[in-house]
Structure formats: structure tokens, C-alpha cells
Amino acid sequence: MTTQRILIALTLAASLSASGAAHAAEGAPVPPAQKWSFAGPFGKYDQGQLQRGFKIYKEVCASCHAMSLVSFRNLAEPGGPGFSAAQAAAVASEYKIKDLDDKGEVIERPGRPADAFPAPFANDRAAAAANGGVTPPDLSTMAKARTYERGFPWFVIDIFTQYQEQGPDYITALLLGYKNPPKDFVLPPGGNYNEYFPGHVIAMPPPLSDGQVTYDDGAPETVAQYAKDVTAFMMWAAEPHLVQRKRIGFQVMIFLIVLSGLLYFTKKKVWSAVH
Amino acid sequence: MHGNSTYQPQSKIGQWFEKRLPIGGLIHSSFVAYPTPRNLNYWWTFGGILSFMLGVQIITGIVLAMHYTPHVDLAFKSVESIMRDVNYGWLLRYLHSNGASMFFIAVYIHIYRGMYYGSYKEPREVLWILGVIIYLLMMATGFLGYTLPWGQMSFWGATVITNFFSAIPGVGETVVTWLWGGYAVGNPTLNRFYSLHYLLPFVIAGVVVLHVWALHVSGQNNPAGIEPKSERDTVPFTPYATVKDSFMMVAFCILFAWFVFYMPNYLGHADNYIVANPAVTPAHIVPEWYYLPFYAILRAVPDKLLGVLAMFGSIAILAFLPWLDTSKVKSARYRPLYKQFFWLFFAVCIGLGWLGAKPAEGIYVVLSRILTIYYFAHFIVVLPLLGIFEKTKPLPNSISESVLGSKA
Numbered sequence: 001m002t003t004q005r006i007l008i009a010l011t012l013a014a015s016l017s018a019s020g021a022a023h024a025a026e027g028a029p030v031p032p033a034q035k036w037s038f039a040g041p042f043g044k045y046d047q048g049q050l051q052r053g054f055k056i057y058k059e060v061c062a063s064c065h066a067m068s069l070v071s072f073r074n075l076a077e078p079g080g081p082g083f084s085a086a087q088a089a090a091v092a093s094e095y096k097i098k099d100l101d102d103k104g105e106v107i108e109r110p111g112r113p114a115d116a117f118p119a120p121f122a123n124d125r126a127a128a129a130a131n132g133g134v135t136p137p138d139l140s141t142m143a144k145a146r147t148y149e150r151g152f153p154w155f156v157i158d159i160f161t162q163y164q165e166q167g168p169d170y171i172t173a174l175l176l177g178y179k180n181p182p183k184d185f186v187l188p189p190g191g192n193y194n195e196y197f198p199g200h201v202i203a204m205p206p207p208l209s210d211g212q213v214t215y216d217d218g219a220p221e222t223v224a225q226y227a228k229d230v231t232a233f234m235m236w237a238a239e240p241h242l243v244q245r246k247r248i249g250f251q252v253m254i255f256l257i258v259l260s261g262l263l264y265f266t267k268k269k270v271w272s273a274v275h
Numbered sequence: 276m277h278g279n280s281t282y283q284p285q286s287k288i289g290q291w292f293e294k295r296l297p298i299g300g301l302i303h304s305s306f307v308a309y310p311t312p313r314n315l316n317y318w319w320t321f322g323g324i325l326s327f328m329l330g331v332q333i334i335t336g337i338v339l340a341m342h343y344t345p346h347v348d349l350a351f352k353s354v355e356s357i358m359r360d361v362n363y364g365w366l367l368r369y370l371h372s373n374g375a376s377m378f379f380i381a382v383y384i385h386i387y388r389g390m391y392y393g394s395y396k397e398p399r400e401v402l403w404i405l406g407v408i409i410y411l412l413m414m415a416t417g418f419l420g421y422t423l424p425w426g427q428m429s430f431w432g433a434t435v436i437t438n439f440f441s442a443i444p445g446v447g448e449t450v451v452t453w454l455w456g457g458y459a460v461g462n463p464t465l466n467r468f469y470s471l472h473y474l475l476p477f478v479i480a481g482v483v484v485l486h487v488w489a490l491h492v493s494g495q496n497n498p499a500g501i502e503p504k505s506e507r508d509t510v511p512f513t514p515y516a517t518v519k520d521s522f523m524m525v526a527f528c529i530l531f532a533w534f535v536f537y538m539p540n541y542l543g544h545a546d547n548y549i550v551a552n553p554a555v556t557p558a559h560i561v562p563e564w565y566y567l568p569f570y571a572i573l574r575a576v577p578d579k580l581l582g583v584l585a586m587f588g589s590i591a592i593l594a595f596l597p598w599l600d601t602s603k604v605k606s607a608r609y610r611p612l613y614k615q616f617f618w619l620f621f622a623v624c625i626g627l628g629w630l631g632a633k634p635a636e637g638i639y640v641v642l643s644r645i646l647t648i649y650y651f652a653h654f655i656v657v658l659p660l661l662g663i664f665e666k667t668k669p670l671p672n673s674i675s676e677s678v679l680g681s682k683a
Contacts, residue, residue, distance in 0.1 A: 069359065135551075141355065161535045241365045249535070249537055260526045
């Protein structure tokens with residue numbers, strides 16, 4: 001699939017070299033296409049990668065960003081990071097969740113698998129106040145909520161190659177896109193220069209640094225690896241049933257192709273008397 | 276509906292019932308014995324596909340409605356809970372959202388087929404106008420439905436589209452406030468959009484019944500554009516049309532499934548995965564792809580009121596097509612000039628669709644204006660004149676002759 005995609009892409013890029021201009025029109029470079037285990041018709045999440053990504057989310061992102069649509073129980077669901085039910089419960093129990101006791105008093109209890117990931121701030125205004133006036137966006141659907149302009153002819157080619165990882169590619173590029181601003185660029189106070197962020201000024205300081213998060217599986221502890229792992233985790237958070245969707249999709253495709261073949265020959269037989 | 280039925284129930288109960296309510300005969304005459312021209316090509320299968328898509332949308336929609344909450348604070352979350360926690364909820368929602376696009380792909384093919392083969396001409400004018408009404412209702416339903424997930428594009432799309440009505444002189448602002456149920460798009464707007472989104476598909480189904488009824492009175496047009504003259508020109512609906520329609524329906528489902536299972540968000544906007552925020556305007560507010568040509572026409576006109584009129588006019592003009600096209604020959608097969616103008620018009624519509632997705636600036640505005648003018652000129656200038664000046668090819672004497680002729 002990937003080589004086929006590259007071949008198609010190269011052929012069309014050669015014949016329509018103007019396409020590069022469409023990307024550049026927005027003022028930001030095109031995020032480089034990463035290799036994702038979940039891309040393509042047989043794509044699956046890489047369990048190890050999701051577990052590493054979760055670790056980064058937990059230790060880095062979650063201190064500012066909420067992920068309120070994801071629950072601890074989701075960590076143990078099929079097609080995801082592959083935690084056991086006990087492991088998911090153990091992760092949940094590390095958190096303190098605000099609740100009411102029988103008398104209606106506000107208490108803090110240990111988290112349960114059914115709890116959603118707790119938000120780092122009490123509300124959006126508190127989050128904004130603690131982050132220079134900008135609320136860090138919720139990451140639950142982030143991997144599907146970001147994209148970049150594909151332009152003609154790419155948006156046509158994408159239908160055939162099934163390329164739909166603009167979101168993950170953009171997020172990884174953004175996480176790796178912190179640079180020193182060009183000489184004539186005026187950076188407003190509290191802003192950080194990022195090559196891929198629209199307008200180049202992002203409130204979030206570079207969140208990742210080499211060696212920041214310890215991996216137990218021997219994966220390199222580099223910013224490049226962190227960025228990819230946490231992006232994959234965000235993709236799972238946004239589309240937790242992707243693996244099931246693609247698996248069922250393949251079965252549906254086989255069924256439909258066989259059925260349409262049978263119907264085609266039935267049609268030929270029925271019409272043979274008329275033609 | 277046509278008196279083609281020789282339907283006689285076998286059983287005593289069947290005969291008893293048929294005497295009191297001849298529904299078996301109705302079905303038999305409409306979908307079994309109904310004579311269809313023998314030369315129909317595959318472009319004629321999209322009517323059946325459209326009925327199927329309407330069914331898919333209604334069934335998935337009814338189940339989605341069981342899990343959806345039409346409230347500004349809960350709508351986005353309830354859609355996400357459908358995606359995450361409802362059993363096969365992701366499948367239902369992706370079927371429904373991509374189903375809307377498939378519905379429009381099918382309806383555009385259906386409309387262009389009608390234009391190419393002159394299916395709107397006598398005696399099918401009412402059939403055609405009912406089709407235009409269905410298309411308008413589909414556009415309204417699609418727009419209302421896109422508001423429901425209450426993402427950024429839902430909210431801002433609803434704001435832009437409802438604002439069209441503020442262009443009405445004098446009472447525009449009042450009308451918009453009345454539509455919103457407030458002074459901005461808000462909870463009352465979402466509630467009424469939900470209510471109407473549930474209502475309109477059934478209105479569509481009602482007009483579809485009229486559309487099919489009118490079809491069964493006048494009979495189908497066909498690629499030769501001449502009416503059947505003898506039994507040799509037609510074949511019974513079942514099995515001939517049924518098996519052909521079934522094949523294409525399943526083939527169409529392959530396309531449908533490709534999007535649903537492999538790229539379910541391709542036809543949507545990333546911004547709609549951000550919860551609606553009245554304080555933040557998205558960089559580009561773009562409607563769904565199926566509205567883009569009309570959006571381009573709207574923005575091509577510098578004046579707001581005239582722009583809105585041009586946009587609605589571009590759809591309304593379709594209803595007058597039977598009288599704007601003055602040619603007596605129906606099918607483009609025998610109209611060498613019209614055939615070229617048809618494809619030019621098709622290209623102009625695609626071009627307008629592309630421009631609708633571009634920002635309204637620079638060369639895009641100029642191109643939009645040129646194509647908008649051509650769009651209207653096609654109906655008002657080209658079609659009336661072609662009927663007068665075009666030298667058409669000789670028509671075959673009968674449908675069966677045209678079939679045998681093409682074989683020889």
C-alpha cells in the first residue's frame with residue numbers, strides 16, 4: 001500500500017508540479033508524512049506505541065490539557081493500548097476524583113475505571129488564567145480536529161490511497177516544529193515560534209525534551225519518538241474503534257464485491273433473452 | 276397504478292383482501308408488470324439507489340436520534356458518546372454522515388442523467404418539478420443535519436446560512452431572529468433544527484411517492500428519448516429492472532463502504548471535531564461539498580441580496596427547464612450541439628464547486644463571476660436558442676430499432 005501510494009504520488013507530482021504552490025499558499029510548510037501503523041485498510045494501533053504515548057500524555061500533556069471524553073476503562077478495551085482490566089483500574093486509582101459522599105459533602109476518592117480522565121483545571125477560565133490567558137484545548141478529538149490544506153490534485157489522490165492522517169502528521173510536525181524565529185519576526189511576549197502553527201505564534205512552550213519520559217521497552221527517549229508516540233495515542237483517543245472499523249470494513253468489502261459479482265452474472269443471464 | 280396488472284391472488288384470503296384493498300395489484304402493477312423501456316442504460320439505476328439511500332438515512336437517523344441530545348451543552352458530547360460508547364455507534368454515525376454525501380452523489384448523477392437525455396420534457400414536466408422539490412428538501416435536510424453535532428463548522432455554517440435571510444429588505448433582521456429563536460444561533464435554534472431535521476425526510480419520502488407516481492403515469496424516458504410504441508419496446512420491471520437495479524445498488528454500496536470504513540471523515544471538516552464556540556470564528560467557513568457550487572454563486576455577486584437571490588435562483592431555474600429547453604428532441608444522443616453544451620455546463624458546475632471551496636479573493640472571485648454568468652446563460656440563452664438553431668440527427672423509428680441498430 002505504502003509503496004503504491006508513493007508511486008502514485010510521485011507520478012502525479014511529476015505531472016502536476018504546480019501542486020506544491022497550493023500547499024505553500026497557507027504560509028506554513030507541509031507537515032511531513034509519517035509512517036503510521038494505523039494507516040491504510042489493514043491499519044492497527046501499535047499497542048506498545050499507545051502505551052508509551054499514554055505515558056507521555058500522563059506525565060507531560062495532562063498537566064495542562066484535558067482529555068475529558070476518554071475514560072480509564074477505555075484503556076482496557078480491545079483495539080486500544082491493551083491494558084488489562086486490573087491495570088486500567090490501577091491507573092485509575094492513582095488519580096483523585098472529586099465526588100459527593102452520602103451526606104452530600106464534597107470528597108476526593110480514588111479513581112475508578114468508569115471515571116473520565118480528570119481535567120487538570122477546575123474549569124476553562126481557571127485553565128486560561130494559569131496558561132497566559134489561553135485555555136489549552138481538550139485533546140479527546142484533537143487528532144481528527146486538525147488538518148492542513150491538501151490542495152488539488154492531492155485531495156483526489158487521497159480517495160484512492162486512503163490517506164487521512166493529516167491530523168496526526170500535523171500534530172507530530174507541530175510538536176517537532178519549534179524553532180528560533182527568523183530575524184525579522186516579531187514574537188509577542190508569551191508566544192513561541194512554531195514553523196507549523198498557523199501564524200507561527202503558539203502559546204504552548206516546547207512541551208517535549210530528550211530523556212524527559214522514561215520508556216521501559218527500550219524505545220529511544222528522543223523528542224522525535226515522543227512526538228510520534230503521543231500523536232498515535234491521541235489518534236486512538238479520537239478514534240478508539242478504528243481497528244474494529246477497518247476489520248469490519250474488509251469483511252463488508254469482500255461481501256459486497258462477491259454479492260455484486262453474483263448479481264452482475266444474474267443480470268447478464270436474465271437479460272440475455274432480451275439482447 | 277397503470278392498469279398493467281393482471282394480478283390475481285392465488286389464495287382465498289388473498290382474493291378476499293384484494294377485493295377490499297387492491298394493494299397487491301398496486302405493487303404488482305408498479306414493480307412487477309410495469310413496462311420499462313428495454314434500452315435503459317446504467318444511468319437509469321440511480322432512482323432506485325436514491326430510494327435505497329433515503330431508507331438508509333431514515334433508519335440510521337432514527338437510531339441515532341435515540342442516542343442524541345439536542346442541547347448546546349450536550350450535543351457534541353452525545354455525538355462523541357455515540358462514537359465511543361454506543362454499540363456500533365461509530366458505524367451508525369459514519370453511515371449517516373457519509374450516507375448524506377452518497378445521497379447527493381446519486382442525486383447529482385440522477386439530475387445530470389435527466390438533463391442529458393431530456394427527461395424533463397413533455398410529458399414529464401411535473402415529474403421533473405417534483406424532483407427539483409425533492410432536491411431542495413434534501414439540501415435543507417442536509418444543512419439542518421450538519422448543525423446537529425454542534426461542532427465549529429455546524430455552528431458557523433448555521434450562522435452564515437441563516438444570515439442569508441437578513442438580506443430580505445426591511446424585515447430581514449426580524450426574520451433571522453425569528454428563525455434563530457433568539458439573537459444568535461443558540462439552543463432554540465438547535466432544538467428546532469433537530470425537530471425539522473427529523474421531519475423533512477418524511478416529507479421527502481412523501482414527495483418521492485408523488486415522483487414515482489408521476490413516473491408511472493408518464494413512463495420512463497430512455498436513452499433514445501422516444502416513447503415506447505409497442506410491447507417490443509419494453510420489458511417488465513421484474514425481473515429485468517429489479518436485477519439490474521440490485522446489481523448497481525450493491526456496486527454503489529462498495530463506494531459507500533469505502534468511505535464509511537476507510538475514510539469516514541474525508542468528506543467532513545476537521546473543524547467539526549471542535550465543539551462549537553461562538554467566540555472563535557474558524558479561518559474558513561466552508562459548507563459541505565454538495566453546496567459548494569451554490570456557495571460560489573452566492574459569493575460571486577457583490578451585493579448580498581442579489582447574491583442570495585442568485586443562489587436560490589440557480590436552483591429555482593431548474594424547475595423551468597422543461598420550458599427553457601425549446602428543442603423537440605429529447606436525447607443528447609441526437610443533439611450534437613447540445614451534447615457539447617451539456618458537458619460544458621457540467622464542467623462549469625464542477626468549476627463552481629471548486630471555487631466554492633476557495634477563499635473569496637483575487638482570481639477566484641473573477642472566475643466565480645464568469646462561471647456564474649455562464650451557469651445562468653446556459654439556461655436563459657443557450658437552451659432556448661439551441662432548440663431553434665440546432666440541426667438534430669434523425670431519430671430512430673422505435674426503441675427496439677435503436678437497440679438493434681446499435682448492435683449491428
